[in-house]
Amino acid sequence: MPNLPKAPTLNDVAREAKVSAATVSRFLNNPAVVAEETAVRIRAAIELTGYIPNALAGDLASNKSRMVAVLIPHLEHSLFNDMIERMVGEMTASGNNVMIGLTGTSRDRTDSLVRAALSRRVDAIISTGPASDLVDSMVSRSRTLFIQVWELPADPIGVAIGFSHVDAGRDIARFLASRGYQRPHVVTADSPRAQNRREGFFTEWQALGHAPPSESIVDMPTRFGHARRVFADIRRMDKRPDVVVCGSDHLAQGLIVEAQGAGLRVPDDLGVIGFGNNTIAGEMRPTITSVDVDGARIAREVMAAIACHQEGRKFPSRKVDVGFRLIARESV
Amino acid sequence: MPNLPKAPTLNDVAREAKVSAATVSRFLNNPAVVAEETAVRIRAAIELTGYIPNALAGDLASNKSRMVAVLIPHLEHSLFNDMIERMVGEMTASGNNVMIGLTGTSRDRTDSLVRAALSRRVDAIISTGPASDLVDSMVSRSRTLFIQVWELPADPIGVAIGFSHVDAGRDIARFLASRGYQRPHVVTADSPRAQNRREGFFTEWQALGHAPPSESIVDMPTRFGHARRVFADIRRMDKRPDVVVCGSDHLAQGLIVEAQGAGLRVPDDLGVIGFGNNTIAGEMRPTITSVDVDGARIAREVMAAIACHQEGRKFPSRKVDVGFRLIARESV
DNA sequence: GAAAATTACGTAAGCGCTTGCATCATCGCG
DNA sequence: CGCGATGATGCAAGCGCTTACGTAATTTTC
Numbered sequence: 001m002p003n004l005p006k007a008p009t010l011n012d013v014a015r016e017a018k019v020s021a022a023t024v025s026r027f028l029n030n031p032a033v034v035a036e037e038t039a040v041r042i043r044a045a046i047e048l049t050g051y052i053p054n055a056l057a058g059d060l061a062s063n064k065s066r067m068v069a070v071l072i073p074h075l076e077h078s079l080f081n082d083m084i085e086r087m088v089g090e091m092t093a094s095g096n097n098v099m100i101g102l103t104g105t106s107r108d109r110t111d112s113l114v115r116a117a118l119s120r121r122v123d124a125i126i127s128t129g130p131a132s133d134l135v136d137s138m139v140s141r142s143r144t145l146f147i148q149v150w151e152l153p154a155d156p157i158g159v160a161i162g163f164s165h166v167d168a169g170r171d172i173a174r175f176l177a178s179r180g181y182q183r184p185h186v187v188t189a190d191s192p193r194a195q196n197r198r199e200g201f202f203t204e205w206q207a208l209g210h211a212p213p214s215e216s217i218v219d220m221p222t223r224f225g226h227a228r229r230v231f232a233d234i235r236r237m238d239k240r241p242d243v244v245v246c247g248s249d250h251l252a253q254g255l256i257v258e259a260q261g262a263g264l265r266v267p268d269d270l271g272v273i274g275f276g277n278n279t280i281a282g283e284m285r286p287t288i289t290s291v292d293v294d295g296a297r298i299a300r301e302v303m304a305a306i307a308c309h310q311e312g313r314k315f316p317s318r319k320v321d322v323g324f325r326l327i328a329r330e331s332v
Numbered sequence: 333m334p335n336l337p338k339a340p341t342l343n344d345v346a347r348e349a350k351v352s353a354a355t356v357s358r359f360l361n362n363p364a365v366v367a368e369e370t371a372v373r374i375r376a377a378i379e380l381t382g383y384i385p386n387a388l389a390g391d392l393a394s395n396k397s398r399m400v401a402v403l404i405p406h407l408e409h410s411l412f413n414d415m416i417e418r419m420v421g422e423m424t425a426s427g428n429n430v431m432i433g434l435t436g437t438s439r440d441r442t443d444s445l446v447r448a449a450l451s452r453r454v455d456a457i458i459s460t461g462p463a464s465d466l467v468d469s470m471v472s473r474s475r476t477l478f479i480q481v482w483e484l485p486a487d488p489i490g491v492a493i494g495f496s497h498v499d500a501g502r503d504i505a506r507f508l509a510s511r512g513y514q515r516p517h518v519v520t521a522d523s524p525r526a527q528n529r530r531e532g533f534f535t536e537w538q539a540l541g542h543a544p545p546s547e548s549i550v551d552m553p554t555r556f557g558h559a560r561r562v563f564a565d566i567r568r569m570d571k572r573p574d575v576v577v578c579g580s581d582h583l584a585q586g587l588i589v590e591a592q593g594a595g596l597r598v599p600d601d602l603g604v605i606g607f608g609n610n611t612i613a614g615e616m617r618p619t620i621t622s623v624d625v626d627g628a629r630i631a632r633e634v635m636a637a638i639a640c641h642q643e644g645r646k647f648p649s650r651k652v653d654v655g656f657r658l659i660a661r662e663s664v
Numbered sequence: 665g666a667a668a669a670t671t672a673c674g675t676a677a678g679c680g681c682t683t684g685c686a687t688c689a690t691c692g693c694g
Numbered sequence: 695c696g697c698g699a700t701g702a703t704g705c706a707a708g709c710g711c712t713t714a715c716g717t718a719a720t721t722t723t724c
Contacts, residue, residue: 007473007474007475009679009680009681010680010681011680011681019703019704020703020704020705021680021681021682021704022682022683022703022704022705022706023702023703023704025681025682025683026682026683026702026703029682033701033702033703034702034703035701035702035703038702038703050469050470050473052447052450052451052470052474053451053680053681054392054451054453054679054680054681055448055451055452055453055681056388056391056392056397056452056453056679056680056681057392057679057680057681057682057709058680058681058682059388059681059709060386060388060389060392060679060680060681060682060709060710060711061680061681061682061683061708061709062681062682062683062709063682063709065388067431067452070432074417075407075413075416075417075420076413076414076417076611081407081408082408084407085406085407085408085434088407088432088433088434089434092433092434092441092445092448097431097433097448097449097452098431098432098433099399099429099430099431099432100402100420100430100431100432101420101424101429101430102417102420102421102424109424113424115384116387116424116429117429118384119384119385119386119387120387120388120399120429121386121387121388137382138382138384141339141382142339142384143339223611224611224612224615224616225611225612225614225615227615228615254615257589257616257617258617260592260617261617279408279555279556279557280556280557283556283557283559283560283586284556284589285589285590285592285593341709341710341711342710342711343710343711351673351674352673352674352675353674353710353711353712354673354674354675354676354712354713355672355673355674357711357712357713358672358673358712358713361712365671365672365673366672366673367671367672367673370672370673385710385711386709386710386711387711388709388710388711389679389709389710389711389712390710390711390712391679391711392679392680392681392709392710392711392712393678393679393710393711393712393713394679394711394712394713395679395712
């Protein structure tokens with residue numbers, strides 16, 4: 001850290017270019033409005049001074065931030081990484097910066113991250129988690145757009161872009177029943193979404209005339225490493241399940257490894273179904289049957305919602321159901 | 333979006349609490365300096381108005397931002413996620429917000445993300461990638477601390493916290509030689525770090541009197557899915573390798589799956605060694621021999637460097653070598 | 665009990681930008 | 695040729711905070 005004099009400001013550039021600060025500002029934000037010869041001088045001055053605009057000042061003055069906050073539970077083993085990666089990429093491309101927050105499963109942490117985001121006057125907060133009343137009240141007093149993704153709450157705070165996890169659970173149940181499975185074992189993580197899928201599955205499975213499935217609970221996030229314990233649970237049971245319903249493809253992968261390690265063949269001796277359609281689902285041997293969620297679509301809708309919001313228009317719908325697709329592969 | 337009147341400001345709170353704005357500001361930044369009875373009134377006023385400080389204004393006035401930018405190539409399949417997750421967690425805990433940037437492998441993207449970060453006057457930029465001259469010049473004119481992690485450039489721009497990838501490659505070579513392997517196959521990604529490890533491996537392997545290893549090149553990031561092609565490469569060779577050196581544990585995992593799928597036993601028929609000591613390395617069957625990098629240590633050092641910088645002290649060293657540990661497990 | 669130190673708070677000058685309004689040429693057009 | 699448009703720029707008032715400095719009241723010290 002050399003002992004720098006002080007970062008050049010708009011005024012320094014203006015003086016150098018022999019124009020007013022206002023003109024430089026206009027040049028920066030909308031080059032078309034300044035005369036070409038002036039623009040040339042300004043460009044030279046910027047080059048010469050090494051000027052980098054102070055976004056803090058700019059955002060304060062213009063009352064907008066071109067920043068978006070993304071709140072997710074985890075980075076490692078996250079079902080959302082693919083979608084997040086897309087969103088972050090597109091946001092950056094459209095000139096927004098992304099502030100990231102890891103909420104874990106703690107409500108307090110979420111609250112304080114929302115507060116921090118609001119404090120920086122982000123244009124939007126994208127959240128994968130449930131929102132507390134506090135979040136609701138903070139957000140609704142603000143000018144920030146709150147976007148919930150990967151689920152569809154009954155009455156979203158701002159905009160929700162996702163799908164019904166209950167329906168996903170239901171469809172998995174139907175699918176397994178159609179394949180003739182008799183004794184599914186359901187692995188559920190301690191998250192609202194996973195609970196919803198479980199509920200959808202259990203309800204439908206029993207509606208189809210079966211006995212309630214056996215189940216295991218794992219903590220968040222649903223990882224590869226949980227497989228060992230889950231598999232042990234299964235081996236200990238009197239009536240062995242014939243298929244395992246997993247909350248993520250990584251867990252499914254783990255189960256396949258465990259099963260094979262124990263000499264079982266997948267799917268012949270034990271079926272395994274994942275969730276999220278992670279790229280590994282199609283790459284594993286056997287390939288993993290999974291539920292695909294169109295992360296790219298979600299990202300696009302999110303971008304559209306943000307664009308609307310930034311331009312002052314209102315996003316057409318408060319809820320966008322992007323659906324899901326069950327992808328049958330080899331593991332079931 | 334209700335048509336809100338306008339967010340409450342410090343002045344609104346001050347008026348409500350019947351004190352000056354300065355006092356409220358002091359209360360917010362250093363509660364100890366205001367009298368308790370005043371504090372009570374201020375708290376009530378904040379509660380009543382639903383005031384959320386405007387960090388944009390605060391940061392501008394105080395010329396600090398309590399924001400840190402983290403630049404990584406990818407979110408999916410990243411070797412760094414574990415470290416990043418830790419860092420983000422600690423930063424948030426210490427009151428810093430994190431801006432995230434995905435650089436991919438593009439230098440331009442990196443440059444513009446650095447510019448964006450500087451524009452927001454972040455306190456520090458943490459980067460896992462190589463830094464261009466442009467980055468160097470932008471950063472060194474600024475008051476922002478540039479921290480390179482996971483590697484140790486000869487002459488870091490700011491502070492570097494990492495280890496020698498050449499040494500890691502060398503140690504892997506020694507280890508495999510000591511285990512009696514004869515024909516390693518090296519899988520290298522198109523990244524500077526991976527190249528360094530490759531170089532270290534090749535140099536040492538040949539110094540030990542062996543013929544140069546065979547190799548495959550994969551693109552970034554080094555994923556599970558690359559295994560299929562790499563394994564095909566291997567099967568096509570006249571003299572089959574007896575061990576595969578992978579750039580990540582995910583790739584190693586993929587190779588194990590492929591090898592087993594082809595009826596080979598790991599490690600008896602083919603050894604596999606990973607890199608990064610991801611949690612799956614210890615959970616896979618067989619468990620994966622890998623190189624552990626102490627992400628927690630890196631995160632701590634990063635935090636320390638940032639703390640120093642924010643408090644105006646200088647960080648004791650420009651380079652911190654956190655080393656690495658080869659962890660022998662079952663796959664080799 | 666007076667001087668010195670301390671505590672609690674207000675005043676006001678910025679921080680570096682944006683933007684509505686005013687100004688002044690220049691230009692088209694009847 | 696005169697006048698409203700149009701275009702390019704400057705002026706100056708903020709945006710919502712922080713903080714050096716100053717002041718008045720209270721406490722300490724000898």
